[in-house]
Amino acid sequence: MTEQLHGIILDQINAGVLVINSDMEIDYWNRFLQIHSGRGNDDVVGKSLFDVFPELPKPSLRRKLQGVFLLGTPTFSSWEQRHHLFEMPHSRPITTASQHMAQNCSFLPLKDEMGTVTQVCIIIEDATDVCFYQGELNTTMSKLEKSSRTDGLTQISNRRYWEERLSIEFSRVVRHGGHLSLIMFDLDKFKSINDVYGHQAGDHVLVETAKQLTDALRTTDLAGRYGGEEFGIVLPDTSLDQAMVVAERIRTRIADKEFTFEEQVLPVTISLGVTQFDLSQKNHEKMIAQADSALYKAKEGGRNRSVKFEVE
């Protein structure tokens, strides 16, 4: 009765069950494996595990199994460590990265009356769904993470993330020394672009300006949209003179570019304020305030220019 019951359960269970002896030969396998592996009973029972399943990682799996025989303690292998051990197609109506079934495998010692491990039972669970949904979750999380630090219009860093990065760079130079510069810039007479050509034309200018930045800067520099038509650029390992060169490069790039919207040429220039880290600054906000004050001077001086911050 009990043996019959075991047989029924083992054949109905939605997991693979494989029993091997200490010679690594297969003593038993259940219906799940017969169906999923596509192999016949005669080709499996009594045969070597590694001959029947040549895809198995022989040296490491042999060590794992020998450990169970020797120590008598169970061990596991998860799909997160290794996607699968046994190459079997999955039967899920979903598209997954792998055509094979993701698996969680348990290796359980079977002992005789003396407590000696005579066989190891391997239980193979189909983890394809979990693996698929975990993948979906990871993709969604990284999309969310990216969108939480991106400005919706210009697709460059938003103010929160940009300022966070500036404050990290600020702490880094406080601790380790070195250079750090900051450029703040603002589009000139942007209100009149909106007023004359329309808000959509204004948005187009903001998007194009951000693209110019992405193309002009090093990957270690970080541009962000600070406010409406104000942008900031963090320049790690950059002196004030070097930052002025960058500022001028961006200024001329924008001034020379022809911004068009619905076949109209838009007059676009920017004014820039530049400062660098020094020990008198208490925090990164002080750097922003200094760059902003230089930016104000650039506006006062006639716009379309870069101005260095200088202590008065």
Ligand SMILES: Nc1nc2c(ncn2[C@@H]2O[C@H](COP(=O)(O)OP(=O)(O)OP(=O)(O)O)[C@@H](O)[C@H]2O)c(=O)[nH]1
């Ligand atoms: N189209 C568009 N306009 C914006 C956006 N954010 C801010 N603005 C506009 O930018 C304009 C900024 O105007 P001001 O602060 O007067 O500055 P300005 O006209 O650029 O003048 P100066 O900075 O002195 O050269 C305002 O009209 C805002 O409405 C945006 O996302 N899209």
